[in-house]
Amino acid sequence: MRVPFIKMHGLGNDFVVLDARGEGLPTMTPSIAAALADRRTGIGCDQVILLEPSETADFRMRIFNSDGGEVEACGNASRAVALLHGAEASVETAGGTIRVQPANGGASVDMGVPRFGWEEIPLAYAMDTLTMPVAWEPLKNPTAVNVGNPHVVFFVENSDVVQLDRLGPEIEHDPLFPERVNVNVATVESRRRICLRVWERGAGLTRACGTGACATAVAAMRRGLVEREVEVRLPGGTLTIAWAEDGRITMTGPAAEAYRGSFEWDDFA
């Protein structure tokens, strides 16, 4: 079966988007997703995004990391599918229903309400999640936040010098995180600006992570380090994150279509 795809990205965090809202596709599996995501033998991307009909929202977005694992949320892909859809929409995800709104070359996304309970992150045992009494030297005392998916956020003097390629996988796979975790290393530059690098669960170092920007902004706000609206500067570019008094997070930023193509499903199945 010949299958069309749209190659998209949000600040360089890139996606292979399969739109199955009209005619269906064969069943997606972790191994097929990983094969499509392979940058040498497949199309190549950080995440494979599958759009399907939904009974509870305008459509459903399924998210597969490049390791094949299906996960709950993807902020940058939420903006990309908003651009593709071309109108405001509610989107069902495994992490809850979000609302997307295309906005001048990108989108604004209502990411819902963050969760902070240790069992909501989740962690393997009870712990203060605002300043966790743990360390992976030189990183220590992070904040944990669930924004549909699990994040741990470390605040450091200079995020550029952290050896995230070494510490990221060590923390991602630590037994403290039974569902693994996305690892954020942030430097607060002012009360309105944060610099962020992310080791993503199931995908590694990416140029940007939308849910990471949301989790980091909320963590900094909980610590009283920044205002309730901040710019988060990632290697691929900048996102604006606001945390409203009603508890909902809004993320705004660019998204882009790179090219369209097609592939033979059986070549990857």
Ligand SMILES: N[C@H](CCC[C@H](N)C(=O)O)C(=O)O
């Ligand atoms: N790696 C994430 C999913 C992709 C998130 C990221 N690409 C974003 O823009 O939020 C996880 O395993 O929870």
